[in-house]
Amino acid sequence: MAGTNDPVPTDEHGVPLPVAQAADGPTAHAAGTLTIPEPAPRRRGDALRGLFLGPVFWRDIRIASRTRATYIMRGVVVLVLFCVLAIAYAAVHAEADSRTSPAQRLQELQVIAPALSITLMWFYFTVFPIMAATGLGGVALERKRGTLSVLAATPMSPASIVLSTMTARLLQVALLFGATLPAVIIVAGYGGMETASVLTGGAIILSTIVLAAACGSFGSVLAKTPASAASTGISLLLLVNFYPVFIMMIAALFGAGGAFMTGGWMMTMFMASPFFTLLATDGIGAGGAPFYTPLWLHVAVSLAISGGLLTACVVRWRPIVRGAMAGPPPKVRLSRKARRAAAEAEAKRLAAQAAVGSPSLAAEPEPGVAVELPAATDSTVRTASASRTVGDQPVLWRELQQLIPWKSKKSLVISALPFAVLGIIYYNTKPGDEGVVTAVSLFSLAMGVLACCGSASGSISSEVLGRTLPLLLTSRLNVRQILLSKFLGAWLRVWPLAAVTLTAIVVSSLFGGVRIIAVVPILMIFAAATAMMASASLLGAVLFRRPSMAGWFAVLCGLAIWAMPFPAIGIVYLLLMGSRGRGPMEFFDVFCSFNPFYLMGETVSQLERSSRFSVRWPSNAQTGTDVWILILALFVAAATVWTIVALRLARSRFETNVLKRLV
Amino acid sequence: MIELTNLSKSFGQHIALQAVTLTIGEGECFGFIGPNGAGKSTTMKILAGLLTPTTGSAKVCGRSVITEPDAVRPLIGYMPDFLGVYEDLTVDEYLQFFASAFLIPRAKRRSTVDGVLQLVDLTDKRDAMVDSLSRGMQQRLGVARVLLHDPKVLLLDEPASGLDPRARIELRELILELRRMGKTLMVSSHILSELAEMTTSLGIIEKGRMLFAGSVEEAFRKANIGDRIEVKLELEPGSDVRGHHMAMAERLRRDERIAGAEFADGTLLVDLAATAEGGGHSHHFLIAAILEAGGRIAAFTPRSVKLEDAFLRLTKGALN
Incomplete structure (x- = not known):
């Protein structure tokens, strides 16, 4: 808006110009007038x-x-x-x-x-x-x-x-x-x-x-x-x-x-x-x-x-x-007790109304006398059937609440779905089939890694967006406790998927498939891979504002953890296998196999009851178990080291990266 | 109870706080006033331990918030301008959650939660989902949360923003109750009239600089604001109303007891200067001065002075 001292635009004869010609934007040059310029004519395209x-x-x-x-x-x-x-x-x-x-x-x-x-x-x-x-x-x-x-x-x-x-x-x-x-x-x-x-x-x-x-x-x-x-x-x-x-x-x-x-x-x-x-x-x-x-x-x-x-x-x-x-969703989740209480209150209200007469016939209130308004209806306030007791680690407690399948019908159905699918698979295949165990364990691992990535990467940003992080930080909890709880929450939340794998192994073992001992390495791989991804996602959540960036960061970290030990494995491999005349192609195979999915599939093959306890790897050659165990141990060790390093990094970068977002 | 000494905070090139020095005594209710971006929230965040100052020191109960943050946290209750809620928790769980975060023993949590719910009048909403509460109820829940660990100092950042009149009145009563409980309060607000009713002292901050800190009376005295009188002159029909009033205003301004006089909406607005004691001058001299100047008084209405006036006077051009 032009100031009062601004000269009124005029033409060459000193005649004031129409406002729309004088300026492009909304203009006012006389007190109280505001003219919006005509929109530009629409052009083709x-x-x-x-x-x-x-x-x-x-x-x-x-x-x-x-x-x-x-x-x-x-x-x-x-x-x-x-x-x-x-x-x-x-x-x-x-x-x-x-x-x-x-x-x-x-x-x-x-x-x-x-x-x-x-x-x-x-x-x-x-x-x-x-x-x-x-x-x-x-x-x-x-x-x-x-x-x-x-x-x-x-x-x-x-x-x-x-x-x-x-x-x-x-x-x-x-x-x-x-x-x-x-x-x-x-x-x-x-x-x-x-x-x-x-x-x-x-x-x-x-x-x-x-x-x-x-x-x-x-x-x-x-x-x-x-x-x-x-x-x-x-x-x-x-x-x-x-x-x-x-x-x-x-x-x-x-x-x-x-x-x-x-x-x-x-x-x-x-x-x-x-x-x-x-x-x-x-x-x-x-x-x-x-x-x-x-x-x-x-x-x-x-x-x-x-x-x-x-x-x-x-x-x-x-x-x-x-x-x-429209504000909060109209869906009201009332407990049976609350519904009964609401029905009783409504009945009382109707009875009182009937006793007094129709509200429309009520006398006009006296001028200046306060009218008692009916109590505000809390139709938008949702209530739970009962409040739960919070544990001594509140952040972890809250994260783990997401685990409870009976919290809602939806979560119950989602939790039961993998077991139902497993049932259908067993109905159509042999329960002892090694392939079923491989498929189920790989599927669980993939879902677990993705779920870890998703839940950990959104954990910090949801606290920032929900404005709850300042409240947490002003409590007696320190940053280390908060991050550790977030990590454990994201990690433990995927363990029900491991339960599905466990079921598949137990069933397979009962029907003469894989050995029951397979539980140990498979759970080790599952634990290591998911911990690695959860910690990487948490670090990403600390470093990046957007959950999608944190997720991407976790994926890249996952790739890095598989690629980084390449030289280390190469040296160990050459030391161990070099004397046995193995070539660079096998060296490359070792590198490619350094990932949890390959290891998971290989573990099931290794521990199949019908096969000897020996390795058909790399390149389908019959070799000893030493390389498989070495790679498994290296993977678990690398994932553990990464998890610790990532959590420490997240802790050290927290103040610089997250607290800045609160300002 | 709260001591800020030469507190400064910069975000890159932007200076949020410049050498702020302030002392708030025990049991005081300190009102923090300033326009948006003045540095109120930054000061509170530093006191809450969420931000580290660039220079200077900040102490709560003699403990430095910079070097002893763990010792300060139990002493303060910080309520940000917007209540952070967890969508999936009930009111009871929400309070239990923070009770646990403040390391309140499990055996005591139930009674503590009951107590604060009763204080803020939310007992009947115990099992309601936090995110479905109205804004007023959420603010009361926020107050309940900061009281869980019984802190000595409460930092309330814009507690009344976005509330309807009824919720505001309820919140004001709650804050007065907290004052009666002996808590030291630091309350920031844009609603100055409410602050005037609640606070024992106030601070005015603009562009990171503390322009004033002291009692409400001192603020009026420093702003040189006494009472405000609305005067309407009786004039002959057809005479120049504006001209007469302007001339009278010009004449009155020469009197040192008058801080300002102006013509607006057909009346003459006269601001009396504050006395050395902080009170206002009596009104008789003004009536005499108008009559002496030949004016005929049609209406003479004293208006109560508002904190807004002091605020405007103290911040007007202070930094230019």
């Missing part, structure tokens, strides 16, 4: 621009450009990409080195370029869609920030808000691709891949990224918090990629035969999945047999699913906004 590049797009881009984490993430992705490429290069090169003839070596080196290209393609296919799916806070983030109502009150359409958020995220992914261009150039320098394969792979990856962004947007609509929005988005993405496998598994459980599995309908489903389509492309690139449907059909299906998900976001937008405006 404005509608489309507003839809994809609306104000939300520019806001998100500006925020991302000011956030340090964006640049850290780009740097880390480039670093990881080069590590992955180096490993791929080393693998092929080591294989070539082991040949004696120069002609053979040359032939092997020619394989490097396609191998690197395929690695690059899979890297993009894995990382970029996950980033597109997790980075979208969308509706959940707006709700958490409290800006949902503000956005809803603007003339922006829900479609514009949803699509602009998605476009901003896609641009971030594109910038990330730009950062990894040197790697592409290096691979191209080695000869690259066939153009057709690159184009095919590129189309699949691009359509998958869009699909992932749509999954992320839809996840944000379904979830309440940004963290759960990210996990919902990832789950949807996994579902879209692996649904043919799930269908096959369910079909197998119910006794479907080979005709169903290899039928045309099943093959079509496989080709609608981005993962399996890229797998087929990868095979063609590497000279494999064609296993192919029209590419355009696959891309069209992916984009159609994306469109459907985005439409669902737009449709769900208004009810969500209305829900957010």
Whole structure:
């Protein structure tokens, strides 16, 4: 607004100009007048621009450009990409080195370029869609920030808000691709891949990224918090990629035969999945047999699913906004006692009303006399049937409350589900089957690692967002106690999954499958891997503001813990095995096997009752148990050391990183 | 009870607090006033041990919050401006949770929780989920939480913000009750009229600098604010109302007992200067001065002076 001393704009004859001509913005040059300038005439393409590049797009881009984490993430992705490429290069090169003839070596080196290209393609296919799916806070983030109502009150359409958020995220992914261009150039320098394969792979990856962004947007609509929005988005993405496998598994459980599995309908489903389509492309690139449907059909299906998900976001937008405006959810959870008391109170009120007469006939109150208002109804106040007793470690107590399955029907059903699935599996297979134990233990481990990652990475930010951290920090609890409780809470919360594995081992052991002793190494691996991920996530939660960044950090730490001891294992391995004439390829096998999933599967094989207690590893060679035990011990030791180091680091960085967020 | 000496806090280039020195005695209720971003919450966070000052010292009951934070925590109860709630806990569990965090023995927790619930009148909401409580109830729950470990000093940051009038009155009564219990209180608020009713002393802070700290009377004296009188002059029909009143205001301003005089909404607003003792001058001299100047008084209405006026006077241009 112009000040009182501002001169009134005039034309060359000294005649005051109309306000709209005098300035672009809202202007007032006479007391009490305010003129909003006419909106600029709409140009061609404005509608489309507003839809994809609306104000939300520019806001998100500006925020991302000011956030340090964006640049850290780009740097880390480039670093990881080069590590992955180096490993791929080393693998092929080591294989070539082991040949004696120069002609053979040359032939092997020619394989490097396609191998690197395929690695690059899979890297993009894995990382970029996950980033597109997790980075979208969308509706959940707006709700958490409290800006949902503000956005809803603007003339922006829900479609514009949803699509602009998605476009901003896609641009971030594109910038990330730009950062990894040197790697592409290096691979191209080695000869690259066939153009057709690159184009095919590129189309699949691009359509998958869009699909992932749509999954992320839809996840944000379904979830309440940004963290759960990210996990919902990832789950949807996994579902879209692996649904043919799930269908096959369910079909197998119910006794479907080979005709169903290899039928045309099943093959079509496989080709609608981005993962399996890229797998087929990868095979063609590497000279494999064609296993192919029209590419355009696959891309069209992916984009159609994306469109459907985005439409669902737009449709769900208004009810969500209305829900957010309405305050606490109307669902009232009353205990039986409370319901009885409420019914009695209502009966009394009606009786009293009947005795006095209709309220509409009541006399007008005397002027100046206070009217006694009826007691405020507490319809929005939810009550629990009974309050529980809090333990002496309050933070841990609260974390472990999430464990109790009978807290709600939903948690009870979710907890019973794995056991029910196990029952169905046993109904259709032999209870002593080693494969069941392997599948169940791997599934439990994967779920446990993911759950640890999710719960620990959101633990600190939820305290910050919920404004409860200052309250905790001003209590008698110190930072060490809080962090340790958070870690133990996140770690112990996944142990019910180990119970499922334990059940599978016990059943298998009873029916002559794996030895019961398998419980010990499997639980050791489970404990070590989940502890490592929980501590890494907690450290990430301390270092980064956003739970998604903390989760990513944990994943990278997980990769690092598998890669870091590479030289150490290599030295030990060479010392132990070098005299037995083992080559570099086996050295590489050792490195690759240094992860809990491989170890878990290998442990089950090792402790199968029908086999000798010996190792068919590496490279399926019959060797002793020494290497397996060594790797197992090294993994557990490394995970333990990492856990301690991560917790100490989290403690030391707490003041610098977390307390700063409270200001 | 609370001693701040040359307390400063910087966040990078931004200086949040500049050499703040303050002493609050035992049993005092200290009102902390200042615009948003003035440094009130930063001061409270330093006292609560959540922030480390850049320079200076802060002591509670003679213990340094910087070097002995573990010793200070049992002595203070800090209530931030927004109550942090755990969505999945009931009122009883929430209080038990913090009772446990304050290391209150399990055997004593039940009676302690009962006691504070009774004090804040939330006994019937014992099993209600914390997140479903109204804002007023949540604030009362916040007060209950800070009382769990019976601290000597309570730091209440904007306790009345966002509350409806009834909840505000209830909270004010609660704070007065705490004062009667002998607690030392530091309360920040934007609602100055309420602070005036609750506090025994106050501090005014702006842009990190303490402009004033002392009793309410001292604040009025320093701001040179006595009483405010609204005067309406009786004039001939058709005469220049504004001109007459302005001329009278100009004339009255020359009197040293008058801090200010201005014409607004058809009346003459006259601020009397505070006396050396902090009180106001009697009103007779003003009536005499107006009559002497030839004015005819149509209405003469003394208004009570508000803390807002002192605040505005003390902060106006203080840092320019």
